[in-house]
Amino acid sequence: MSSPQTAFMQISGLRKRFGTLEILKGIDLELEQGGFLVLVGPSGCGKSTLLNTIAGLEPISDGTISVEGREINDLHPSKRDIAMVFQSYALYPNMTVAGNIAFGMEMRGVPKPERDKAIESVAKTLQISHLLDRKPSQLSGGQRQRVAMGRALVRDPKLFLFDEPLSNLDAKLRVDMRIEIKRLHATTGKTIIYVTHDQIEAMTLATKIAVLKDGELQQVGTPAEIYNRPANIFVADFMGSPSMNLLAGKVATTADGFVLDMALKDGSVRLKLPSSIASSALAAGQDVILGIRPEAITDRDGADRNSKSVETVHGRVELVEPAGSDTFVITHLAGKEVTARMRADAVVKPGETVPFAFNLEKAVLFDPASQKRL
Amino acid sequence: MSAAPSQNVAIRTGRVTRAVIYTLLILAAAYYLLPFYIMLVNSLKPLAEIQQGRMMALPLEWTLDPWRSAWSTAQIGVSPTGLRPYFMNSFLMVVPAVVISTALGALNGYVLTKWRFRGDGYVFGLMLFACFIPFQIAVIPMAAVLGWLGLSGTIAGLVLVHAVYGLGFTTLFFRNFYAAFPTELVRSAMVDGAGFFRIFTRILLPLSTPIIIVTVIWQFTNVWNDFLFGASFSDFDSFPMTVALNNLVNSSTGVKEYNVHFAGAILAALPTLIVYIVSGRYFVRGLMAGAVKG
Numbered sequence: 001m002s003s004p005q006t007a008f009m010q011i012s013g014l015r016k017r018f019g020t021l022e023i024l025k026g027i028d029l030e031l032e033q034g035g036f037l038v039l040v041g042p043s044g045c046g047k048s049t050l051l052n053t054i055a056g057l058e059p060i061s062d063g064t065i066s067v068e069g070r071e072i073n074d075l076h077p078s079k080r081d082i083a084m085v086f087q088s089y090a091l092y093p094n095m096t097v098a099g100n101i102a103f104g105m106e107m108r109g110v111p112k113p114e115r116d117k118a119i120e121s122v123a124k125t126l127q128i129s130h131l132l133d134r135k136p137s138q139l140s141g142g143q144r145q146r147v148a149m150g151r152a153l154v155r156d157p158k159l160f161l162f163d164e165p166l167s168n169l170d171a172k173l174r175v176d177m178r179i180e181i182k183r184l185h186a187t188t189g190k191t192i193i194y195v196t197h198d199q200i201e202a203m204t205l206a207t208k209i210a211v212l213k214d215g216e217l218q219q220v221g222t223p224a225e226i227y228n229r230p231a232n233i234f235v236a237d238f239m240g241s242p243s244m245n246l247l248a249g250k251v252a253t254t255a256d257g258f259v260l261d262m263a264l265k266d267g268s269v270r271l272k273l274p275s276s277i278a279s280s281a282l283a284a285g286q287d288v289i290l291g292i293r294p295e296a297i298t299d300r301d302g303a304d305r306n307s308k309s310v311e312t313v314h315g316r317v318e319l320v321e322p323a324g325s326d327t328f329v330i331t332h333l334a335g336k337e338v339t340a341r342m343r344a345d346a347v348v349k350p351g352e353t354v355p356f357a358f359n360l361e362k363a364v365l366f367d368p369a370s371q372k373r374l
Numbered sequence: 375m376s377a378a379p380s381q382n383v384a385i386r387t388g389r390v391t392r393a394v395i396y397t398l399l400i401l402a403a404a405y406y407l408l409p410f411y412i413m414l415v416n417s418l419k420p421l422a423e424i425q426q427g428r429m430m431a432l433p434l435e436w437t438l439d440p441w442r443s444a445w446s447t448a449q450i451g452v453s454p455t456g457l458r459p460y461f462m463n464s465f466l467m468v469v470p471a472v473v474i475s476t477a478l479g480a481l482n483g484y485v486l487t488k489w490r491f492r493g494d495g496y497v498f499g500l501m502l503f504a505c506f507i508p509f510q511i512a513v514i515p516m517a518a519v520l521g522w523l524g525l526s527g528t529i530a531g532l533v534l535v536h537a538v539y540g541l542g543f544t545t546l547f548f549r550n551f552y553a554a555f556p557t558e559l560v561r562s563a564m565v566d567g568a569g570f571f572r573i574f575t576r577i578l579l580p581l582s583t584p585i586i587i588v589t590v591i592w593q594f595t596n597v598w599n600d601f602l603f604g605a606s607f608s609d610f611d612s613f614p615m616t617v618a619l620n621n622l623v624n625s626s627t628g629v630k631e632y633n634v635h636f637a638g639a640i641l642a643a644l645p646t647l648i649v650y651i652v653s654g655r656y657f658v659r660g661l662m663a664g665a666v667k668g
Binding site for chain 2: 055057077084086090092093094107151231370
C-alpha cells in the first residue's frame with residue numbers, strides 16, 4: 001500500500017453494518033488527484049452505500065476515509081468539501097434554477113454579488129443561462145440533469161460524487177450527457193467518484209474502475225485491465241456487452257506445451273494455449289474455464305492477423321444478430337451458449353456449420369473452484 | 375374530442391340514476407340545512423314572534439337586536455357582557471394552540487422520517503396513542519398538572535392542554551406526509567451545508583402547504599369546538615366561546631330569549647364555518663397529496 005501522500009483519497013478497511021447485516025465488508029481503495037473512479041456492480045452490491053459513506057451521509061462502522069491525508073470519517077457532509085449529484089437530481093422544487101445552484105453558497109454565507117457571478121459562469125458552461133428563472137418542474141429531464149451538475153460545479157469542491165446520474169435519462173440523452181461529463185472531467189481536471197450499474201458508462205468514463213459484489217471489492221484497475229484481465233469470473237461476466245464467453249475445459253500437456261480439451265456435442269476439440277495465458281502454474285488434467293470475449297471469436301477472415309494463436313472451432317450457427325456495425329453470431333459449444341462478433345458483411349446463416357476463429361491471445365483462464373483468474 | 379361522445383353517452387344513459395342521485399342529495403342537504411335555516415330566521419325576529427309559535431316562518435319584522443344582544447349585552451352567568459369577551463378568549467386560546475401543535479407536529483414528523491433514531495417507531499406509536507385516548511380519562515390528571523404548573527383557570531392552561539392533545543394528530547399528519555418526501559432532497563441540502571433547522575425551514579416547510587392547511591383546519595375546528603376542556607379547566611374570565619354559549623342559554627332572567635340564543639349559537643359556529651369555506655377545498659386535496667406524491 002502506498003503512503004497517504006501519493007493518494008488523493010484513501011479508504012482503508014471500510015465496513016458498514018446495519019444491525020447484523022454487513023453491507024460493506026472491508027473496502028480498501030485509493031484514488032489519485034484528478035482521477036475518475038467508477039464504482040460499478042449489480043444492484044445491492046453496496047456501491048451507493050460506499051458513495052454515501054464517502055459523502056458522509058451514512059456513518060461507517062469501521063475503517064477510515066481520508067482525503068489529502070486528512071481523515072474525514074466523522075466530518076459532517078457539508079465540511080468535507082464535496083459536491084454530489086443525486087440519481088433523482090434532488091433539485092429543490094420550491095426554488096428557481098438560480099436558487100438551486102446558489103443554495104450551497106448561500107448556506108456557506110457567500111455574499112450575493114459573488115453568488116450571482118458564480119451562477120452566471122456555471123450556467124454559461126452548462127448552457128442553462130436561459131433557464132435560471134424557471135422552477136425544476138418546468139424543466140426536461142436533460143435540463144434537470146444539467147442543473148444538478150451546475151449545483152455541484154458551482155461549489156468548486158475537492159471531490160465530486162455522482163450517484164447514478166444518468167439512469168433516469170433516455171438512451172440517446174444518456175450518451176450525450178456521458179460525453180459531456182467526460183468532457184467536463186477533461187477540462188476541469190476534478191477528482192470524481194461515480195456510481196453506476198451500467199458497465200458501458202464505467203468503461204467509457206473511468207480512469208479507474210472498482211467492481212463490487214455483495215459488499216466486497218472484486219477488482220480495482222484501469223478499464224483496460226478490468227476488461228482484458230478480469231480478476232474473476234464475476235468481473236469477466238459483469239463487464240462487457242455482450243458478456244464474455246465462459247467455456248469449461250480440461251488442461252493437457254503435449255510436447256508443444258499446454259493444450260485445452262473441450263467436450264463438444266460430437267467429440268471434442270483441442271486448443272493450443274499460447275504462452276501468454278498458459279505461463280501460470282497449470283497442471284495436466286486440471287479443470288479450467290476459458291474466458292473469451294465475443295470480439296475474440298470471429299470468422300476466419302476477420303481474425304486478428306497479428307495474433308500468433310488463432311484456433312478454429314466448427315460450430316452450428318443458431319442465431320444471427322446484425323447490429324449494423326457488427327454481426328453477433330450465437331452458437332453452442334461445450335454445452336454453453338457462445339457469442340461471436342463477426343464483421344457486418346460476414347456471410348453466415350442460421351443452421352450452417354461454420355468455422356469460428358478463436359484468438360486465444362485474448363483469452364483468460366479461470367479456476368472453476370475459486371472462480372479466480374489463473 | 376374523443377372524450378366528448380362517451381361523456382354524452384354517460385349523461386343520456388344515466389338520466390334516471392342522475393335524477394335519483396340529485397333528489398337524494400337535495401333531501402340530504404335540506405335535512406342538514408333546515409336547523410340552520412330555523413336558527414337564522416329566528417335569530418332575526420323579535421322574541422314575541424317566536425312565542426307565537428311561528429318557528430318556520432320568515433320574520434314579519436326583521437331585526438338585528440338579538441345579534442347585538444348576544445354579542446355585547448346578554449347575561450352570561452352573572453355578568454351582562456354578551457359573548458364578545460369569550461369570543462376573544464376562544465381566539466386567544468385557538469390561535470396559539472393551533473400554531474404550537476402544528477409547528478411541533480411538523481417538527482416531529484420531520485424528525486420521525488428524516489432523522490431516524492433507534493426506537494423511533496415506538497415513539498411514534500406512543501404519540502399515536504394520544505389520538506385514541508378518550509379525553510375524559512385525562513381530565514383529572516390534567517387538572518393536577520395544570521394546578522402544579524399554576525395554570526389552572528387560565529387561557530394559557532387551555533392552550534397547553536389543546537397543544538398537547540393536538541400533537542398526536544398533527545404528528546401523524548406530518549409524519550405520513552414527510553414519509554413520502556424524497557430523502558435525497560434532505561441529503562442534497564446536507565451536502566450543500568444546511569443544518570437541521572435550515573433544511574426544515576428552507577426545504578420541507580415551503581413544500582408542506584397542503585398538509586399545513588389540513589392540520590390547521592383540523593386543529594382549529596377541534597380546539598374551537600371543544601367544550602369538555604373548556605368547561606373543566608377555565609374560569610369566569612377565561613371561558614371559551616363554547617362554555618359561554620352554554621351559560622348564555624342556561625342563565626335565565628325570566629323568559630328564554632330564543633332569538634338571542636340562536637344568534638349566539640351562529641356566532642359560536644361562524645369561525646369554523648369560515649375556515650371550512652375558505653380552505654375546505656384544500657382539505658381533501660391535502661389529504662390526497664401525501665398519497666400521490668412520489
